[in-house]
Amino acid sequence: MTEKNSVPAWHSLVSGTDDQRAALQSEAPLTVVSAGAGTGKTQTLSQRFAWLLASDPSCGIGEILVLTFTKKAAAEMLERIKKTLSAWYSAYPDELSHLRERIESIDDAYISTIHAFAMKLIRESGLALDIDPSAAMMPAPKEDIWWREFTSALSSSSFGKISRALPGEWRGRAEELFASPDFTDVMNALTPEAVAGAARTCTEKLYCAGQSPEELWDNDGSALETSIASMKNVRRDIYSLWMNGIFPALELNGALGGGKKKTKTQERLCAFLERWRGHAPRDDGELTEFCAGLFDDVLKPLPSGGVKKDIEDIIDRPLSAWRGEFAGKLALLEPPSEAEKRINRLLRRACAVGWACWDEFRRREGLISMADLICYASKVVESSPEYRTKFKHIMVDEFQDTDPLQNALIESLWNGGRDGATLFVVGDQKQSIYRFRHADLELFRGYTARARGGGTAKYIVLGQNFRTAKRLLEKFNGLFGGMWKGESSVLYEALTAPENDAASARRDGASVPYPRFSVLRAVSPYSDEKDEKPEKRSDAAALRLRLYAGLGRRFAAMMEEKAPVWDKSAEAFRPVRWSDFAVLVQTRAEYSDIERAFERLGLPYVLSTSKDYFGRGETGDLVNMISLLASPDDPLFLAGWLASPFCGLSAGEAGALIEAAYAERGRRGPLPLAAVVRRLRPDVWERLDGMRRRALLGGVSAVLLDLLKSPSFLENYAGLRRLRVNANVVYLAGIAAEYERSEGKSLKGCAEYLLTASSSGSAKEEPELFGDGVDAVRVMTVHASKGLEFPVVALTVSDKGRAALPPVFVSKKYGVAAKDYPEYLEGAGTADGDGRTAAYRWEKAEESAAGREELERLWYVGFTRARDRLILCGIYKEPKDKDAAPPNFLGSVMESGLCDECEELTEDDAGLPKYARYESPSGGAALELKTVSPAKLARISASAYSLLSWCPAAYRMIYRQGRSAGWIVKGGGAGSDFGVLAHWVLARWDFRADGAAQWLPEKRGAEWRRVYWRLPAPLRGEYGSGAKRAELREMLVRFAATEECALLAELDGKGGGLLQRETRFRVPLNGTVLIGTTDLFWRDSGGLHLRDWKTAPEETAPSFYYEKQLEFYACALNRFLESTGECGAQIDSALIYLRGSAAAAARRYVPGDFASIEEEIEKAAVRAVSGDFRGIKERCGRCPWRGDCPEK
The missing domain is CATH 3.40.50.300 (P-loop containing nucleotide triphosphate hydrolases)
Structure with a gap:
């Protein structure tokens, strides 16, 4: 370098148009680059990164931040920067010697999506936040399950469940919400599903807009009144247009008839004109009357003929379009009624409570959402001066798709350039298309206005398009330039073909x-x-x-x-x-x-x-197969699997097995398809049983991946469809694995989750099948x-x-x-x-x-x-x-x-082949359904029987409509998970006070870990709560002091299976199978003694309900004893309320009781499928489901 030529030689390496060079070399604290489509913004960004390092030897890799919209863009950006730095260093190794170290550490550069950067910031923050730095992302299955439970809570008006899910400061608000006189009516009218869905939307849409549950709760609805006030001049504008413009013009050109006989249209117009001529409206009331008369009398129906044409010439648009637009504006002037204000206030508060519940759940679980990443990263920057000065240069791509929460993080990092930092944002107003992801184009427009306003900021337009042929560009400019001219909100900047480019010239x-x-x-x-x-x-x-x-x-x-x-x-x-x-x-x-x-x-x-993943045939077959593994005797699931490509049987073989099952079916019995398959095709059943065992031990995901080890099923699919099926199998394994990581390897739980997602029509994107090749x-x-x-x-x-x-x-x-x-x-x-x-x-x-x-x-x-x-x-x-x-x-x-x-x-191509009608691949005989009279349930549980006995309307809500009763029937002080945890411990406890402390230790330690890892995954969160363990421990210690518990401890100590706990049963009863699990029973010289644990308070559900459960269990045990030759055994049953006075009085069954109970069970099984679900009115006052019952 010489004094005459002070520009470093390596500057010659910078390529691009004049605008690109001006952008990448900008030293302004704020540079806004409007980069049209195909104008080389990636090249500009990558060269700017290299320029900043090359021109400033003191600038390190970790002092430049580059934020992209996608992972793919970040990876491409990193590769381009690597190549640029390597090329520049190779060309001028002496002058750019400091780049060697930068190149070696380039993989540590902050080049990522904003969410990946936020996660890195949180990980680096240590204890700067009130969250675990190792917090994990919220798994989709856990999120879906939580929102289903919240919906159920709203449906049952379960204040206790929601209150316990809230932080302390929100519980009073929830109580106020549930006490609202409109709460139950609004939930019934608008549905809990719609309200819960809106709450879930708030947690993303409003969160990304920078709002909070507190702001939503305090929202007074004034924004609506402000909007209405902004339109106050519409009626006067309409009056002025017609009385000072249209009517005088019509009179002037004789369109209103003059001295001739008037048409009906002219008569209407003249009558209206005379009513208001010389009488200017004095207030809003008269303006409203004028507009009502104009739209209801003059413009309905629309004027026709020459009068209509004259009016349209004056307003320069179709009269129907003008009427539609201004009728809509007049409708906007209608204020909200007091009822609307009241209802919308309740909805805002219900959603705020749901949002607060969701926030608290994530906090307790140590899980974070995508929006949390940005929010917590902003808090790190706000609380740490180090991060506010960490980056000398910040570059943001696709800024037009930024939301307010993300912008707040970027602003806090830049800090207004007060510490010499530069902010370089690249975007294009014309390409902002992500409103559904909460992007706010006004943010980019604000930066643009700031940069175009002069001062120290720069605004640079990249307008040369290197993608599209010149003739096409000219047409695009003509079309969109005309569309976005005048008062359009879009700042249109035309695209031009490259200048002095030989290749483009040859192409064009x-x-x-x-x-x-x-x-x-x-x-x-x-x-x-x-x-x-x-x-x-x-x-x-x-x-x-x-x-x-x-x-x-x-x-x-x-x-x-x-x-x-x-x-x-x-x-x-x-x-x-x-x-x-x-x-x-x-x-x-x-x-x-x-x-x-x-x-x-x-x-x-x-x-x-494609979002039709659960609509694909192979996905449906796989979900059916997983459901079968969870319920191997279910004839519908089994028939579906036999007929699917994943079974391996031909259509004829599958049809023959199903026909054989129908032939063997008794008059009232269920279809014995499982028994037929076991007998006629043991090889098929053995394979099914092997998959079931694999699923129980290794999880559903392992079974799905095992299918690909012998992918003979792919022979049923042709061409590119085979690749799709293969990818969809892998994809479903990934969904199952995500469930298992979140909820544990529960075959039944995973099957229910996938079946719910499939049957509900959930939109799920299919995997990408192919690369660019x-x-x-x-x-x-x-x-x-x-x-x-x-x-x-x-x-x-x-x-x-x-x-x-x-x-x-x-x-x-x-x-x-x-x-x-x-x-x-x-x-x-x-x-x-x-x-x-x-x-x-x-x-x-x-x-x-x-x-x-x-x-x-x-x-x-x-x-x-x-x-x-x-x-x-x-x-x-x-x-x-x-x-x-x-x-x-x-x-x-x-x-x-x-x-x-x-x-x-205008016509279909006659030569185009049409789809043929579907023809069955099997020539087997048609199967006829057999009638069972009277129809009844094939299986009935104690809970179903108890609900039907208590009130058929309650049974219909829980079993036919899918409402959840878990919190009421099983719940303890903290919901259904608490009740399930209590039953799990009771099945293993030695009935001694010190044993309770071992199973439920006060503090986390070796004992706690021993129990924790034995627990099913869904219960670990409940067990992890010290308060829940203390609550359950106190219950057990209190029970350990009773005579009833002393007896149980003595029996348990003797061993030998005297005390039977968590005993499952399947007992046939005249074509219906009684199914369930008893909590506890033992036998001695006095007979068989049956007991059932209740962790809920006695007042939570009617004792009648629990007593019916117990008599169902007793009936099942009696039939089992009779089947073994023991007739007339003495049986008694009792409830043990762990929160109350321990055991309730025992009921001793006498001869004749069980015949009566069996008759009642059969009646319930018939009623369950008869459709007769009329409620029992006299029980409404004591019914725990009355808040959500249509019969009330």
């Missing part, structure tokens, strides 16, 4: 044998012929199938013609491949129609991020395509917005609110009389506007994925009145003149 100068920009639309023409049958009008599904079939044929034609596409790496044209095509859709709902069309044509394709058409959502590019893109566009709001919705602005007035309230919403709440009208209006803006940005992202060719796709049902139809985007594109080709598909 060449001609291609296909249109660059085309439209393909499937159309259903309108016909007013009276004899046209309705089925001649194609439905949406048929139109989509026609559309994608036409698209597939165009792909196939390009392949056959070896159409040229530009190869970026080779900088030359080459023949198109299947993997060069991408079909981008707005939602996954299009996937099934694309699959049908492409499979008919035989096109290779790959679906990306598979030559197949890519089918994906526009969101999944972000950051990708393809030579040929087919983009399906639709003006249809997002899904409707749920019955109880969550709003960042309005908190939580009901969509409709609950039915029990009179005086529904006054606007239009449709029963909608004011909060819903406002949320819908604001969401619709924001959703439309995001939909336009989504189209832009889809457009800019294309390199050589873009095909816009859509369907269109031609309306009767085209002029009155709302505008649609695809139609406006066709009318813009920007398209090279527009084609409409």
Whole structure:
């Protein structure tokens, strides 16, 4: 370097456009880079990282922070930085000698997603936070199970359960909530499921917006009133438009009739005009009257003929559109009623309580959510001066998709640049499409305004696009530049082709044998012929199938013609491949129609991020198989497995076994399919039994992975589907493993979890099957395509917005609110009389506007994925009145003149093969169902019998509707887990006070660990609570002082099996099997003595319920003794209330009791399937389920 030329020689290594170089070399405390699609932002970011290290020898690897949107982007960024640093160091090893150490430690750099960075920050924080630094992420199964339990708590109005789940300061609030006179009515009307779902949404949507449960509880609803006040001038604006604009113009041009005879339309207009001429409204009441008259009398029906045309010329838009818009605005002026305010306040508070419960659960369990990562990382920075000055430079990619919680972390790290730190944010307003992930575009707009405002901040635009052909770019600019002009909220910055780039010039100068920009639309023409049958009008599904079939044929034609596409790496044209095509859709709902069309044509394709995992046939077969392992004698599960590819039998063999079982079935007995399989195919049963044992010992995940060791089942699937099935087996094993890590290796629990997820239609993404090397058409959502590019893109566009709001919705602005007035309230919403709440009208209006803006940005992202060719796709049902139809985007594109080709598909291709009807693979005889009269349960438990005896309506709620009764029937002072833990300890305790201390030690130590690891995984959390152990220990010590316990201790000490604990039974009774588990019984010279533990207080549930359980157990034991030849054995039973006075009085059964009990059990088994669930009214006052009972 010389004095004449002070620029270091290594600066020549910096590549890129002038704008890129200006950005990466910026020294401003805040630099905002607006990086359009394909403008090289990754290169700019990676070179800036290298530039910062190269230009400042004092800057270390750990002093630069780079945050990306995805793990893939972070990995790509790291690789590019490595290559850049290595290349620069190799070129100038002396001048850049300090880079050697940086290169060696580059893998320690802070280059990651913001969540990964937050986790690292928490791990490094030590004890700076009130959480365990080794806290784990919340497993999905545990989260799902917790929210089901919270829903059940709301359903049963279980204040005790919810109160115990809350931190102390929230319990008074919960008590106030449950005491509300509207609480039960609101839960019944809006459903506990809807309220719990809204609470769960709050924990993400409002949390990411920087809100808290406390803020939600204190929300007074004033935001809604503020919104209404902001529209106060609408009625006056309407008055001014008509009285000062439209009516004078109509009079001036004679449209109101003049001296001629007036039409009915003119008469209506003139009468209304005379009513208000010279009488300006004096207050809001008269303005309301004016608007009501205008919309109800003048504009309903709409004026027609010349008058309508004259009005539309004045307002420069269709009159129907104007009326619709302003009718909506007038509806927004309707204030919320007092009833709405009361209901929405209750909903906000119910969701705040649910949110607080969820926060406390995570705290107690030492688990954190994704949002927690950001929140806790922010707390680390706030509490530590070291972290506020740790980073000299912060770079954030895709900033337009940041949420308020993430922005708060970034702001705290940057600290406003007060310590000399720089913040370098890269984003693009036009590509913000993640509102559903709570992204807030206004954050990026705020930084943009700050940078464009001058001062020390810089605003730089990267506008040269290195992806898309020049002709396509020009069309994109023409289309979106026009869409986002004027008062649009989008700052549109046009994309341009590279300057002075020889390769781009060769590409853009060449001609291609296909249109660059085309439209393909499937159309259903309108016909007013009276004899046209309705089925001649194609439905949406048929139109989509026609559309994608036409698209597939165009792909196939390009392949056959070896159409040229530009190869970026080779900088030359080459023949198109299947993997060069991408079909981008707005939602996954299009996937099934694309699959049908492409499979008919035989096109290779790959679906990306399909959410139909539990809808796949192989997934259903696997879930059925796991359910069978948990219940091997269940004939439905067994039949499903026999008929599935995972069994290995042919369809004929499976059918023969099922037919044999029906042939052997008795008049009233269950289908003996398991017995038939054991006898006729012992090899099949042995394999099934082996899988069951493997599942019990090694877990469900091990069984699923074992299937792949002998993957003969894959022979039943062809082509790419075989790869999908294989991946789905592995994926389900992963889901099962996640459950097992969270809840333990419980076969029954895992089977129930998977069956619930499958039967509820839960949306679950399928695994990614293929890498970039598979030559197949890519089918994906526009969101999944972000950051990708393809030579040929087919983009399906639709003006249809997002899904409707749920019955109880969550709003960042309005908190939580009901969509409709609950039915029990009179005086529904006054606007239009449709029963909608004011909060819903406002949320819908604001969401619709924001959703439309995001939909336009989504189209832009889809457009800019294309390199050589873009095909816009859509369907269109031609309306009767085209002029009155709302505008649609695809139609406006066709009318813009920007398209090279527009084609409409009005008929299906006759040559396209149709799906044949499904034919059974087996020629076996049809199976006939046999009638059992009277129908009754094949199996009945003590709990089911007790509930049916107490009140059939309660049985219906618990067993037919799936409501949970666990907390009431089994619960102790801390819920159902407490009761189960108590029973587990009681089955092993020696009935001595010092033994209770050994099983339930006061402090954690060797004894505690010994018991902890013996416990089933679901009970370990309960056992880990010192308070719960103390509560149970006190109960047992108190019981140990009783005479009843002394007797049990003596019997237990003698050994020899005198004391039978946790004894399972299956006893037949006239075609019904009695099933259950007795807690405790023993035999002596006085007979058989049956006892049942109760950890709940005596007043928690009616004694009648428990007594019925005991007589069921006694009946089962009596029938078992009779089957062994012991008739007339003396039996007594009693309850032992561990919280009360120990044993209740024993009931001694006398001759004739059991015949009567058996008759009652048979009646209950019949009633359970008869549908007669009328409640027993006289028991309502004492019923623990009365709060949620429809019979009350």
